[in-house]
Amino acid sequence: MDTDTADPATVLDALDRQLVHALQVDGRAEVGRIAGVLGVSARTVTRRLGRLQGTGAVRVVRMPDTRAAALGALLLRVRVLRGRVDAIALALAAREDVPFVDVMLGGQEVSAVVLGGAAGRDRLLYGQLPATDAVVESTAHAVLHLFADASAWRCGALTADQEALLAPPPPAGPPPEPDPLDHRLLDLLAVDARRSHAALAAAAGTPESTVRRRLHRLAAGGLLRTHVSVDPRLLGVGVDANLWLEVPPGRLAAAGEALARHPQVHGVLATGGPTNLMAAVFCPDHAALYRFHTEVLGPLGVRRAETAVVARAVKRAGVRIRQFPG
Numbered sequence: 001m002d003t004d005t006a007d008p009a010t011v012l013d014a015l016d017r018q019l020v021h022a023l024q025v026d027g028r029a030e031v032g033r034i035a036g037v038l039g040v041s042a043r044t045v046t047r048r049l050g051r052l053q054g055t056g057a058v059r060v061v062r063m064p065d066t067r068a069a070a071l072g073a074l075l076l077r078v079r080v081l082r083g084r085v086d087a088i089a090l091a092l093a094a095r096e097d098v099p100f101v102d103v104m105l106g107g108q109e110v111s112a113v114v115l116g117g118a119a120g121r122d123r124l125l126y127g128q129l130p131a132t133d134a135v136v137e138s139t140a141h142a143v144l145h146l147f148a149d150a151s152a153w154r155c156g157a158l159t160a161d162q163e164a165l166l167a168p169p170p171p172a173g174p175p176p177e178p179d180p181l182d183h184r185l186l187d188l189l190a191v192d193a194r195r196s197h198a199a200l201a202a203a204a205g206t207p208e209s210t211v212r213r214r215l216h217r218l219a220a221g222g223l224l225r226t227h228v229s230v231d232p233r234l235l236g237v238g239v240d241a242n243l244w245l246e247v248p249p250g251r252l253a254a255a256g257e258a259l260a261r262h263p264q265v266h267g268v269l270a271t272g273g274p275t276n277l278m279a280a281v282f283c284p285d286h287a288a289l290y291r292f293h294t295e296v297l298g299p300l301g302v303r304r305a306e307t308a309v310v311a312r313a314v315k316r317a318g319v320r321i322r323q324f325p326g
Helices: 013-026 031-038 042-054 064-073 087-095 116-126 160-166 181-191 197-204 208-220 249-259 288-301
Strands: 058-062 074-079 100-104 109-112 134-149 227-232 239-246 265-270 275-285 304-316
Touching: 013 031, 013 042, 013 058, 013 100, 013 160, 013 227, 031 042, 031 160, 058 181, 074 087, 087 100, 087 109, 087 304, 100 239, 109 304, 116 275, 134 249, 181 197, 197 208, 239 288, 249 265, 249 288, 249 304, 275 288, 288 304
Parallel strands: none
Antiparallel strands: 058 227, 074 109, 074 134, 100 109, 100 304, 134 265, 239 275, 239 304, 265 275
């Protein structure tokens, strides 16, 4: 988000940030487990989470499996006539194969992640976008490798020991092939990943014991990754930027891995196209973004960097952002 340094009056307090971090580690963590790790009462956790979720400040959703789809994904940059950006952003956000949409600073560019099969992408790129008189130009960057996606980012409010206590077990095997009931449960969790077993059972019309068994199976296969949708300004982040980087091929893997470990980075992908690496970065302010260029990108051997600052998030992890108009 392109704002000045976040207003302290709108920044979450220390405990709320810890709760956000806990949900980033495990979006379905039980209240009692979170309370035990944070050293507060379960009642306090319940009250705080109820307020954060009830006001829409925090939403926990199931993360689309971008890891499996990454090699077939596109990073799309669409230049739009001034005054038409909202219409294009909303049209892209309405597509099920587009989990992420941002409007960039200046109001003339929309950035999106496009998943799905080649036929749907081809219709979008060669038919629907060119046929829209609001679109000036579009550039598609093929994803060649995923170093880290948005689900890996942490806001830095917990210690390493606290995070380890909250971390769910790693996947025990390959992902199972979901059947219709599994898909129904996954769809429900895509809207609210913290739904209780009882609520899921009622919505799916199946016994609670069946829901518990199915979710355990899906989690063991790595299909229950979650994502916390929160306005970064509430975490003291004033700037969200996409960095389009050119790195010598021999240093590409090392640079991508180093960026994936950096606490300010919330997504890193190797790409085809005019540049070969894209990193999404959170910074407290523009001065910190400058330091990121000089102190982080410089030593990695980045030859060229184009910075596109996000003005408004429209859709994240497959869920529309409520604050966006339309």
